[in-house]
Amino acid sequence: MNRFFHIVFLLIIVSTKGFGQSGFDSLFLLPDTIKAFSIENMYASMLEFHPIVKQTRLLSESAQQEIRMARGAFDPKIATDLSIKEFGDKEYYNKLRSSFSVPTWFPIDPKIGFERNAGAFIDPENIVGSSSDNAQLTTGISLPLGRGLFTDDRRAALKQAKLFAVMATAEQVKLINKILLDAAKDYWQWYYSFYNYRLLGRNAVIAEEIFRRVKLDASLGEAAAIDTVQAKITLQQRLVERQEAFLEFLNTGIKISNYLWDNAGYPVQLSIDVAPILVLNDGQLLSNQTLEELVFQAKQNHPELIKLRTKIDQLEVDRKLAVEYLKPRLDLNYNFINQPLRPNGDFQPFRIGSDYKFGLDFSMPILLRKERGKLALTKVKIQSTQYEQTQAEREIVNQINIVFNQIVNTNKILIQQTSVAENYERLLKAELINLENGESDLFKINVQQEKLIQSQSKLLKLKSEYEKMKATIYWAAGVRNLNFNNGQ
Template sequence: MKKANKVLFVLIFLLFQSGFAQDSLKISANEFISVVKSYHPLALKYRLQNKMAEAEITRARGNFDPVLAGKLGEKNIGGTRYYEQRNAALEIPTWYGVEVTGSYNYLDGEKLDPSDTRGGLYQFGVTVPLAKNLLYDKRRALLDQAKFAQKMTEAEQAVLTNDLLLEAENTYWEWVQNYEVYKLKSEIVNINRERLKLTKKTFEYGEKPAIDTVEALSQLQSFELQQQDAFLNFVKSTRQLQLFLWKENRQFYELSQMIYPADGLSRHPAYSDFEFLIDDVESRQINTHFSVLYYRQKQNILESERRLKWQSFLPKIDFTYNFFNKENYRADYLPLFDNNFQYGLKLEIPVFQREARANYQMAKIKLMQNELDTDVKRRELNVKIETYKSEILNYHTQISLSENNLQNYRRLLYAEETRYSNGESSLFLINSRENKVIEAQEKFISIRTKFLKSFNKLKWMRENFLYNTANPE
C-alpha cells in the first residue's frame, strides 16, 4: 500500500510538472465566487429557505379564506320519512375578527323538531367580538408573525450566504498562497541545480575545493524537500478548493486535471481600495446590519405574541345576529329585531386570570431577552469591525516592511555572490544568505495572504448591511 501511494504521488507530481508547459485550466477569484454563489448546495438551501418563509405567509393568509360548505341527507325507517335536508353555506372571516355567514337550508319530513323550520330558508348572519379578539386575534397574529418571519429569514440567509462566500474566497487565496510558495520553491530548485553544475565544473578545473560540491548538493536537496512539501500543500489546498466547486443539478465537480489560479497575490484591488472600504463600513449604521435586523424582526414577532396574550385579559363577548327569510317570501329587512331574526350574546370571563397573567409575563420576558441579545449582537459587530480594520491597517504596514526586508536580504545575497566570485567568501555563506531570502519571500507571501483575508472579512461584512436604509424594518 505504501509503495502504491508513493507511485501515485510521483504520477501526480509528474502530471503537475508537465502542466506548467501545457495549456492548463485556470480559474479567477471572481469566477470561483460566481460558481459558489450559483451552484453550491448551501447557497441553494438558503434560497429555498426564503421560499419556505413565503409559503408560511400564504398559509397564514389561508386563515382568512372563505369556507364553502354543503350537506345533503335523508332518514327513512319503515316507510316513514323522518327528514330530508339540503344545506349550502358560505362563511367569510374578515380582518377585524368579524365573521359574515350566508346559507340556504331546506328541511322537510314527518319527524321534525318543533323548533325546526320546514321548507327552504335563507339566512344571513354576522358574528362580532365586542372585547376579546376585536382589536387583535390569533389569525391576525399568525399573519403578522409570518411576515416578520419572512424578513427574519431573508436577513439570516443573507448573512449565512455571505459567510459561505467569505469562507470560499479565503480558501481561494490560501490556495493561491500555496501555489506561489510552490513556484518559489521550484524556481529555487532550478537555481540550485545550475549552481551545483557550475560548482562541479569549477571543482574539475581546480578552482574550488570538493567540499563546495557537497555544500551545493546539500542545499539543493534541502530545497527539493521543501519543494515536495510545498507541492503537497498545494494539492491539499486544491482539494479544499474543490469542496466549493459544484455543477448544475447538485453534481460535485470532479477535477480531471490540475487547476491553477488565474489571479496572484500581487494583483488585487484591495491594496488600493482598502481605505475606501474602511470609510464605507464606518459610514454604515449598525442597526442596518442583517444580524441586527434579524433580532429586530424577532422582536416584532414577540411583540405580536405579547399583544395576543394581552387579549386573554379581556372578557370574551361575542354578539351574533342572523336574518332569516323563507323561500318564496318577500324579505322585510327592517326593523332588524322585529321579525325573522335570531340573535345571541355569549359571555366568558376567567375568574382568576392565572393562565393569562403567566402567558403575558412570559411574553414580556421573551421581549426583554431578545433586547439583550440585540445589544450583545451590536457590540459583537462593532468589535469585529474594529478588529478587521486594525488587521487590514497592520498587515498593510507589514507588507511594506516585509518588502523592504526582502530587498535588503536580496542585496546581501548579491553582495555575497560578488565576494564569492572574487574568492573572498564561501558557498556556505551564500547558502545562508539565500535561506534568509527564501524565508523573507515566504513571509512576504504569507503577510499578503493575511491582508487579503482580513480585507475579505470586512468586504463581506459590508455586504451584510442593508443598502436601502430608508426603511430598515
C-alpha cells in the same frame, strides 16, 4: 578556483532576477499555459451553482409557504350538513344545512346560510315553514366586541408568518456570507500555496544548476570536492521544500474544488493548470470612512441583528395578542331570515327587523391567571431579546474594529516585509561581490539565498493573510460581497 567562482557568480547574478523584488513580481506573471481563476469568478460560480447556496433559497420558499398557510385562515369556506332518517316507511327527518362564510382581516365575518328541514319528527326549533315551503335563507355577520376586535389568532399568525419570511431572508444571507468567507479563506490559502510552490520551484532549479556547475568544476580540478557536498546538500534541501510546497498546492486546490459545481449539479474538479490571481486596490480599504460605513451597514443590515429585531417584532405580536386575551369574549351574531322561494316560484323579500336570528356569546375567566402570566412572560422574552440585541450589536462593531486594526497593521507589516526582502537581495549581491574578490565562499552564498527565500515566502504568506482579513471584515459586517476590490 577562479573559473569556478566566475561561473557561479555569473549564474547567480543572472538568477537574482528571480530573487529580487522585480523577480518576486515576476512570480505573478503566469505563462500562457496557465489559466487565471479570480476570486470573483469563484464567487459568481458559487452564487449560481453551489448546492448550499441553492439550499438557502429554500428558506425563502419555506417562508412563503408559511405565509400561504397563515392566509388559509382567511379562505372563504363552504360547509354542508345533511342528515336523513327513515324507519318503517316513515321519514322521521330530512335536514340540510349549508353555509358560505368569508373571513376578513377586520373582525366582521359575513355569512350566508341555507336551511331545509322536513319530516314527521322535526324539533320545533328546526321547523322553517309549512310542509310545502320548508326552505329558509339566512344572511348575517359575526362581530367580536371584546376579545378579537383589534387582533386575534388568525391575524397574529399571518403577521408572524410575514416576520418569519424576513427572518428567513436574514438567515439566508448569513449562511451565504459564511460559505463565501470559507471559500475566500481557502482561495487565499491556495493563492499562497501556488506562488510559494513557484518560488521554491524556481530556487530548486537554480540550486540544481549550481550543483551541476560545481560538480563539473570539481571534476576539472577548479573546485574543491567539499564544495560539491555543500552544493548537493543545498539542492536536496531545495527539492524537499519544493515537494512539500507541491503537496500543499495540490491539497489546497482540492479544497477549492469543494466550492465548484456546474449548472447540471455535478462537481467540478479544479485542474492543475489553473492559478489564483490578485488585483491590488487598497485605496478605499485603509480609510476611517470605510470603517464607519461598514459599522453603519452592520448596524442596519447584519443578518444576526435583523433576526433579533424580527424576533422582537414577533414577540410584540404575541404581546398584543396576550393583551387581547385579557378582554372578555363578547361575540355578536346577527342573521336576517327569510323564505324567498315559495312553491309557486314567487320571491319573498327580506323583512329587516322582523325575521332575524340574534345571538350573544360572553365568557371571561375570573382571575385571568393564565392570560396575565402569558402577557408577563412575553414581556420578559422581549426584554431578554433586547438585551441580546444590544450585546450582539456591541460584539459585531468590536469585531469589525478588531479586524480593521489587523488589516491596517498587516498592511504596515507588508510594507516592512517588502523592504526586508529587498534588503536581503542587496546582501546577496554584496556577498556575490565578496565572492568575486575571494572574500566569501559557497556556504555564505547559500546562507544569504536561504534568508532571501524565507523572506519572500513570508511576504507571500502575509499577502495571503491580508486578503483573508479583508474577506473577514466584510463578513463581520454582514455584507454579502466579501471582496474589497469591488466594494459594496
